[in-house]
Amino acid sequence: MSAEPLEIHLEEQDLGRSLRHDVRVGLTADPKWLPPKWFYDARGSELFEEITRLPEYYPTRAERAILAGRAGLVAELTGAKTLIELGSGSSEKTRLLLDAFTRRGGLGTFVPLDVSDSALRRSTAQIADDYPGLRVRGIVGDFTRHLDRLPAGGRRLVVFLGGTIGNLLPAERANFLAAMRAALESGDWLLIGTDLVKDPAVVVPAYDDAAGVTAEFNRNVLRVLNRELGADFDPEAFTHVAHWDPEREWIEMRLRAERPMRVRVLDLTVEFAAGEELRTEVSAKFRPAGVAAELAAAGFVAEAFWTDPDALFGVTLARAD
Numbered sequence: 001m002s003a004e005p006l007e008i009h010l011e012e013q014d015l016g017r018s019l020r021h022d023v024r025v026g027l028t029a030d031p032k033w034l035p036p037k038w039f040y041d042a043r044g045s046e047l048f049e050e051i052t053r054l055p056e057y058y059p060t061r062a063e064r065a066i067l068a069g070r071a072g073l074v075a076e077l078t079g080a081k082t083l084i085e086l087g088s089g090s091s092e093k094t095r096l097l098l099d100a101f102t103r104r105g106g107l108g109t110f111v112p113l114d115v116s117d118s119a120l121r122r123s124t125a126q127i128a129d130d131y132p133g134l135r136v137r138g139i140v141g142d143f144t145r146h147l148d149r150l151p152a153g154g155r156r157l158v159v160f161l162g163g164t165i166g167n168l169l170p171a172e173r174a175n176f177l178a179a180m181r182a183a184l185e186s187g188d189w190l191l192i193g194t195d196l197v198k199d200p201a202v203v204v205p206a207y208d209d210a211a212g213v214t215a216e217f218n219r220n221v222l223r224v225l226n227r228e229l230g231a232d233f234d235p236e237a238f239t240h241v242a243h244w245d246p247e248r249e250w251i252e253m254r255l256r257a258e259r260p261m262r263v264r265v266l267d268l269t270v271e272f273a274a275g276e277e278l279r280t281e282v283s284a285k286f287r288p289a290g291v292a293a294e295l296a297a298a299g300f301v302a303e304a305f306w307t308d309p310d311a312l313f314g315v316t317l318a319r320a321d
Contacts, residue, residue, distance in 0.1 A: 003138065006121065008140040019038060027270045063193050063313050074157070077317065080106075080155050110135070120138040120139075124136045148182070155187065157191060158191070160190070165192060166284035167283060168284075177297070187320060189318065189319055192291075192295075231265035253279070259274050302317070302318045
């Protein structure tokens with residue numbers, strides 16, 4: 001069965017408007033910031049795939065190990081007819097779930113949602129080839145804006161992996177989970193991956209690897225702004241910083257200006273002092289009780305929580321109440 005034509009709720013002009021808005025708001029704030037979604041052009045996506053294979057970067061390996069051991073149980077507990085993946089990318093880890101559901105039988109439809117039209121075309125075609133009995137229906141959309149477009153009907157399992165929820169600030173997480181619950185029916189399911197609080201000596205190197213791949217990934221956002229908005233950042237004049245915030249229990253990725261700079265972007269002239277830092281990502285780390293509490297506040301019941309042998313990462317299966 002071939003993949004269905006993509007359902008598009010996000011056009012190139014929408015992305016352009018969103019980028020201009022984020023740049024205008026973030027670069028005129030004090031302190032300055034940019035959202036992490038702008039890392040991921042083609043080069044940024046390649047760099048992130050490289051990061052996931054680095055020895056310091058444990059989240060991908062740990063989450064994959066959990067899914068490899070628990071995918072069959074997820075299929076059994078949920079009995080889902082439709083599997084929806086948010087921020088799907090290549091859907092590599094989701095294949096562990098698709099394999100388990102295929103063995104069990106009963107899954108009819110796979111719905112990956114991603115902002116990248118081209119990546120989604122490639123992944124849906126490949127999955128349709130590899131799982132010939134499965135209806136594959138890709139949606140080009142933003143999981144912070146388009147949850148109301150998810151297909152209805154049948155028992156649904158929504159999968160949100162990679163610890164991506166940690167990139168949202170607490171208020172944004174609450175809004176996202178509330179919108180997720182509003183999009184689901186009672187009895188539908190949510191499978192969510194969360195990086196866990198641990199020794200900063202383990203966490204920080206995952207965001208500041210010895211080979212410098214994460215530093216290159218971080219600076220890539222400036223190259224995106226140069227290309228898409230005609231900005232004149234000198235990416236090499238910014239140093240990558242990974243800062244652990246012990247009170248908020250999150251990592252902040254920042255870019256530190258190594259000299260005073262005046263950057264032109266859009267109709268703005270943005271001044272950077274020597275040593276000034278631009279925040280590009282927050283990556284929150286979680287405690288199991290906190291995950292369950294945030295889910296409960298949004299109308300979910302955490303039915304199962306699994307972790308890897310080293311308790312580095314957690315996967316929670318929650319039911320819409």
